Amino acid sequence: xxxxxxxxxxxxxxxxxxxxxxxxxxxxxxxxxxxxxxxxxxxxxxxxxxxxxxxxxxxxxxxxxxxxxxxxxxxxxxxxxxxxxxxxxxxxxxxxxxxxxxxxxxxxxxxxxxxxxxxxxxxxxxxxxxxxxxxxxxxxxxxxxxxxxxxxxxxxxxxxxxxxxxxxxxxxxxxxxxxxxxxxxxxxxxxxxxxxxxxxxxxxxxxxxxxxxxxxxxxxxxxxxxxxxxxxxxxxxxxxxxxxxxxxxx
Ligand code: OAD
Numbered sequence: 556x557x558x559x560x561x562x563x564x565x566x567x568x569x570x571x572x573x574x575x576x577x578x579x580x581x582x583x584x585x586x587x588x589x590x591x592x593x594x595x596x597x598x599x600x601x602x603x604x605x606x607x608x609x610x611x612x613x614x615x616x617x618x619x620x621x622x623x624x625x626x627x628x629x630x631x632x633x634x635x636x637x638x639x640x641x642x643x644x645x646x647x648x649x650x651x652x653x654x655x656x657x658x659x660x661x662x663x664x665x666x667x668x669x670x671x672x673x674x675x676x677x678x679x680x681x682x683x684x685x686x687x688x689x690x691x692x693x694x695x696x697x698x699x700x701x702x703x704x705x706x707x708x709x710x711x712x713x714x715x716x717x718x719x720x721x722x723x724x725x726x727x728x729x730x731x732x733x734x735x736x737x738x739x740x741x742x743x744x745x746x747x748x749x750x751x752x753x754x755x756x757x758x759x760x761x762x763x764x765x766x767x768x769x770x771x772x773x774x775x776x777x778x779x780x781x782x783x784x785x786x787x788x789x790x791x792x793x794x795x796x797x798x799x800x801x802x803x804x805x
Contacts, residue, residue, distance in 0.1 A: 570741050601622075687708035738761050
């Protein structure tokens with residue numbers, strides 16, 4: 556892995572308002588497949604139109620709910636990695652210094668919360684909450700696999716995962732908070748995301764327009780790499796602990 560620029564540590568130390576946007580790459584080292592990695596990504600094996608749209612759920616609720624429930628059960632066996640831990644630590648450190656830190660995630664696995672990040676903006680919902688399509692009641696599902704697919708609500712309606720599907724709007728309050736944080740930050744960290752799915756991918760532009768510095772950490776180059784002030788090729792589970800340690804010590 557490349558050496559880290561001392562200037563990154565200095566930028567993190569001196570920033571007053573930091574935003575971190577995370578994507579599937581941050582959970583890859585916990586054993587959760589990403590979406591777009593060529594061999595291992597979920598969209599290499601499955602067609603999103605068949606699984607991640609409300610039309611797909613309308614056509615085959617059994618298949619779609621089974622797929623999401625399998626993902627929920629797989630995630631239950633996964634632990635946060637060094638990247639999640641470093642971000643939780645960063646929240647604590649910046650909090651103690653009375654600086655602002657906003658963690659925005661596209662991930663639906665809640666591994667940031669498992670690592671004890673306290674305030675996480677979930678842009679794409681979560682696998683852990685299911686919502687009745689008839690009465691709207693949301694329930695947290697912490698048990699094992701469902702017995703029937705799709706699962707049913709006590710009102711008789713069917714339940715769907717409270718995730719954002721293609722073609723759906725993002726939760727409004729979460730998106731507004733994310734936009735405001737991106738507009739007001741002086742340092743924006745783009746972590747383990749391919750930066751091609753909007754509107755999340757547009758947050759970095761909001762930050763850049765407002766003159767924030769941008770640090771990207773990703774295994775590969777992305778469409779924002781050329782615009783970032785620092786673009787680091789590496790695994791977030793390894794790079795993030797080194798950045799937090801470099802900036803603030805052990
Ligand atoms: P992607 O799968 O599109 O991108 C993951 C990125 O992480 C890629 O650029 C990888 O190169 C990189 N990566 C993989 N392993 C890594 C590691 N250990 N460390 C650092 N980087 C690594 O995932 P997202 O950008 O999160 O939406 O995708 C955005 C959205 O598209 C998802 O939230 C999901 C998906 O379709 C919905 O389902 C609505």
